[in-house]
Amino acid sequence: KRAKKLRLNKVSELIHSSDAFKDDPLPYARVSVHFHEIVDTGDADEDYDVVAGSEIEVTRIARRDNSSSYKLDGKNCAFKDVAKYLDSKGIDLNNNRFLILQGEVEMISMMPPKGKTEDDDGLLEYLEDIIGSNKFLDDTKEASAKVEALSEQRQEKLNRVKAVEKEKEGLEGAKLEAEALLSKEREIRRKQNVLYQINMMAANADAEKAAEQKKEVDVKLEEERVQIGGADERVAEIESGIAAQTAEYDKIHAELKKTKEEFAAYERKDIQLKEDVKAEKAKVKKLEAKVKAEKKREDEATAKATEAEESIPTLEEKLVECQEAKAEEDAKLEDIFEQVKGKTDQLRVELEEKAQELAPVKQERAVYQNALDEATTEVKLMEDSTTRAREQLEVSEKELASLSDTQQKKRDDLAACEDELAESKQRVVDAEEEEKALAETEKTLAAKNSALMARAEEAKAARQASSGRSQAVAGILEAAKKGGELSKVGILGRLGDLATVNEEYDVAVSTACGMLDHIVVQTSAGAQRCLTFLRKHDLGRANFVALDKTKKGAHDRAVETPEGAPRLFDLISPR
Helix, strand or coil: CCCHHHCCCCHHHHCCCCHHHCCCCCCEEEEEEEECCEEECCCCCCCEEECCCCCEEEEEEEECCCCEEEEECCEEECHHHHHHHHHHCCCCCCCCCCCCCHHHHHHHHCCCCCCCCCCCCCHHHHHHHHHCHHHHHHHHHHHHHHHHHHHHHHHHHHHHHHHHHHHHHHCHHHHHHHHHHHHHHHHHHHHHHHHHHHHHHHHHHHHHHHHHHHHHHHHHHHHHHHHHHHHHHHHHHHHHHHHHHHHHHHHHHHHHHHHHHHHHHHHHHHHHHHHHHHHHHHHHHHHHHHHHHHHHHHHHHHHHHHHHHHCHHHHHHHHHHHHHHHHHHHHHHHHHHHHHHHHHHHHHHHHHHHHHHHHHHHHHHHHHHHHHHHHHHHHHHHHHHHHHHHHHHHHHHHHHHHHHHHHHHHHHHHHHHHHHHHHHHHHHHHHHHHHHHHHHHHHHHHHHHHHHHHHHHHHHHHHHHHHHHHHHHHHHHHHCCCCCCCCCCCEEEEHHHCEECCHHHHHHHHHHCCCCCCEEECCHHHHHHHHHHHHHHCCCCCCEEEHHHCCCCCCCCCCCCHHHCCCHHHHCEEC
16 A cells, blocks of 8 residues: 555654664564465354465565565565465455555545546445446446437337327227127127027937937837747747647547547447436435434444443443452352253253344345445446546537637737737838937937037136126125225225116116226225235236226216217216
């Protein structure tokens, strides 16, 4: 640094000159600065390592003759060599960016803010010199020139924009009319969409009905084909079975004729047997009378046996008594038997004689009984054979009648099958024609359905776009109610809801005014609050009319209308 920059007039003034060295003044003053490179190892001031071999000493010597010399690591060198070396290590002595010495503080504080000429230095130029930004002065001047040129272009464009805005304001009426027209077209498309949806629903219903009818016709057609196949098989079976039934019928007829002849023979034999049966019945009646008599006797004996069985307990008791008495009487009987032995021999002889007389009668009774049994058996055999013959005849007659009925039934079934086959063939033809007609109808309905679906998608997109706006309006109006988030913002309501018009002018007003969905607020700050609310709740977009930014009296001026027709503005009544 120069001496003046160190707040001194001469460099020699840096040499120590106290009274102690008055007689022998010091020849020079020396300042040495030691440098070394380090590697940081932490965040603290002492956290570093010294790079080995990087130490260096820079020395300046100020002498009495106001000269200065420099040494670099003990070797004499010029100031520029020291500056070059230090600059290679990041220390810039030319601009002095790293240090402001005490002698420069007063100078800096007295500097003007900016130099008055290009060569004059002020605080701005001094700071630019310190930070090194003075090298960008040329670029800054060029950029300023470009900015001025661009500012002129901007002003030109701005003038053109203002002119375009004036033209735009002049076209605002046409724009509103076009928007109203688009709104009406959108309404028409919405109505058409509803109509198309109704037609589409009807077409879908018709298509489903046609598909169901087609399925039913297909099922019926398949059933008819199956029935025709079954009928063909039945006809073949009937035709193949008629010959067998005819042969069987002839066979049964021959058997029937033979059976009738045999039945006639049986009838003749039956008459003879009936006569024999009558004679045998007479014998049977006689024998039955005898049997009844014997039966009566048998019943009496059975009754006596029953009485005897009932009296067995009493008799057994008496038997015991009698056995006891018998023992006593046996003794007496022995005595009596000895006494009457001669008399009993005579009675035994008489009994044997009577038994011999009764033997021929028993033999005759046995002969008659055998004859009766044989006659009864023969009658039963004849009755059985006659019954079998009659039953066989009845069965044959029934089979003959059944075969006749079956043959007639088969013929009727054959005729019915032929009629049914003809009807089925006709139904198949009708079903094929109906299927072709349904296929054509299905193609037509499919084309209509495709067109309706396309229109439905268009209407859906338009409805979604309009529902986004209506959702935003509904959300703001709901929040503007008492106690809501926007209750104190100054929302007056939807523009279309703030006035009424006669029903006959409703379409005209809706067409002419495209701002019916705009929200009317008292201030632009309130409109800003509403926009913040929409962004916060992600409700979409909405338009606002701020009364504090609206020109008053714009519609109060007199306007001439064709034939004195009233203005729509004059027909609207505020609520």
